[in-house]
Amino acid sequence: MRITTTVNGESRQVDDVWPGESLLYVLRERMGLPGSKNACEQGECGSCTVYLDNVPVCACLVAAGQAQDRDITTVEGLADGEDLHPVQQCFVEAGAVQCGFCTPGLIVAAHDLLAREPQPSDPEIREALAGNLCRCTGYEKILDAVRLAADRMATT
Amino acid sequence: MSTPATQTDTATTGRIGDSPLRPDGVQKVTGEFAYSSDLWLDDMIWGATLRSPHPHARIRSIDIGAAMATAGVHTVLTADDVPGRNRVGLEHDDQPALADGIVRYQGEPVAIVAADHPEVARQAAKKIVVDYEVLPAVTEGRAALDPTAPLVHPDGNLVRHLRIRKGGTVPDSAPVVVSLDFEVGMQDQAFLGPESGLAVPAEDGGVELYVATQWLHVDQRQICQALALPPEKVRLTLAGVGGAFGGREDLSMHVHACLLAMHTNRPVKMVYNREESFFGHVHRHPASMRYEFGADEDGRLRYGKAEIVFDGGAYASSTGAVVGNGGTMGLGPYRFPVVHVDCFGVYTNNPPCGAMRGFGCVQAAFAHEALMDELADRVGVDRIAIRQLNGMREGDENITGQLIDSAAPVGELLQIVNDLPLPPAPTGTRDLRDLPGGVANTTHGEGVVRGVGYAVTYKNVGFSEGFDDYSTARVRLEITAGEPVVTVHTAAAEVGQGLITVEQQICRTELGVERVVVHAKDTQVGSGGSTSASRQTYVTGGAVKAACEAVRTAILERAAAAARTPVAGLRLDGGKIVSSSGEVVAALADLLGAEAIEETVEWRHRPTSRIDPETGQGDAHVQYAFSAHRAVVDVDIELGLVKVVALDTAQDVGKAINPAAVMGQIQGGSAQGMGLALMEEIIVQDGIIRNPSFTDYLIPTILDMPPMKIEVLEYADPHAPYGVRGVGEPPTISSGPAVAAAIRQATGLALRRVPVRPEHITGTL
Structure with a gap:
């Protein structure tokens, strides 16, 4: 078809x-x-x-x-030409990427979270990303990345 | 003892001790990074695998007629089409690439299909008619040692029996004797990127394979044997790897894709789905363990006895080495005057087991740490004190008689985790997301009790027992567009851990050049050894450092000659040759012009030795790494649900080459250990996997992981490059036992099996 x-x-x-x-x-x-x-x-x-x-x-x-x-x-x-979206940039900077296989899905999920809730609490971040498995990071740096992206998007 | 040639004042950034960003990070966040399942060629076709439905059966016949007649199918191959020796394997080549006569586990590859579309290939595979005569199966580790058990292989079911005897006969009694039996279920690596790759037939009659793996050269050796081709005709390139954790040390689709490509003369892509992935790689060995410790009244250990049985499944994979680890480190990082350990690895008709992060030490740690808690309770001291009393120290001999000749901070690591602040006791109305059961709304705090548990471990780094463990690095320095550029080429697999960043950092440190290009990982350079055993920063790092030193020596000699100045005192920094007084002697761009300097070095750590087959004594390991965890859990004792509230840890990493990446390893490794304690088990019943999916095999989510406090010690190992100590595995070993201990403390239950399931807590099993 x-x-x-x-x-x-x-x-x-x-x-x-x-x-x-x-x-x-x-x-x-x-x-x-x-x-x-x-x-x-x-x-x-x-x-x-x-x-x-x-x-x-x-x-x-x-x-x-x-x-x-x-x-x-x-x-x-999600990127604007060569310019990464802040969520993408913050995943790189926070060390939230190891093997990276979960990363594209997490980037989209975090992008969606921050569009709905620009200043999410930690429990809100956890709940929003609970459907995205990551096997490498233990999620700590993913939380860091989302917090960083929220801060950065608030100031730009 | 190596002397780090580290410079303090420097114009070069991103050196060792810094945390430069991953060079592949941007590609990974934009979706441009090419993983092994992303590869694509215009004329490629797809491969699929038919697997055995039985744990043990004789193949009477295979009829491929209907499959071959399917529209879109290019070929169907069986064992008869394997041109070389139809055997692969890491330590023993005991596994057919395609089953020849007998299948020994459910999921064993029997036939392969190539077709225009992956679904056509899968449907055609189902049309292959295999006539099986089902045979009796042995599906439990201890049962496999029974002389009347069905034989998995003609020579018997024992893969390896390791004996460790030290300090004479075990006393008949001791003032305090504690013992237990413990069982550990089968854990899956659950890397997210499925087994996959692309094989491309070459004009010289060979094949190019782009694949996700942990060790290109050991793959190449096995593929060459199966295809009856020399190494120069089997060229491997590492495709993007979506995690590994041990599960990519053995072959999966490698030989199959190559066979299909060579038979069809077309590029062939194979990508497992998640269900197939559960059958496509080895798992962590289930273990059945019996332990007994004897001690003085004050808790000082007098002897340790252990019998450990690892269920290796149908093929050996790395079972022999897992037995080596489980035996030699099976009593944990403690001092034992008398030792009696028997560690067995056996064949069964269960799925093959092999390497997974922590490699034999993970299972044993659950047992020895549970027993140390038992000893503390019997003696009446706290659980930190009992471990500090008995903890290994630098200068001690371990149970194989090996001198611990660098830091062994068992007591200090425990003290650090003990001194970290505990999470506050819960008060008032609690957020559901912080409670066991979470937003399932199963409790508002009623029936919930808190517990705290501790564990400590040590783990060998690198390959052991006399293995020739080396890595190769090629480093090239040249001027490109007026700027100095270093290219580093190794075959050491980047699987997500950040080795490529470390390679860059070492080159920047040693050569004072900012721009470092990491060459594609392939078999065009010598072996890098396996990305396992927490070894790559140590061993490939050592090789890169040595190759850089050779390049630097060549450059400095040239600069000294040109400037008519002594070579001593010259160094490289910021793309320049600088004198000891800081004056610029020459710019690299001027000195080199159009010429490149390239050096290739094969580098080895200090040798280990085989252990005595009767006593298990010997210097089996090159280095040990230590970590401790403290877990805090809330347990809903009515429903058996557990919420880990905190998981704090301290680890000695020798030297943190990339501190941010070290933290990432500790966080991720801790999560995997916690997963084994709480939820991760491949359920195998009568040799059949019951839960081959992420619906039924659970790994921790972001809701399951607690915040972690992490303290890193850097006690340099004087024998290792820069003093590094392997990082990746210890967190996976000590986190799980700490979680299990915390649940025991909360519930008062013995809990002698992991993963701890709700029915173990509620007693409804």
């Missing part, structure tokens, strides 16, 4: 999509956007988190056909 969507502000069309494919597969293997990650493909780890019409979803749980005529933003669409 043919899928037409808007991805990171660009209209995209892909053909010959097998109806069983997920949005994650289409992004990664058909659109050349492998930033969204395939850690579990079961909706448990959050590594494939993308915005679907401004709502964060696990792209692995969205059938490709459901993306028809929808607006998708992936981790590749």
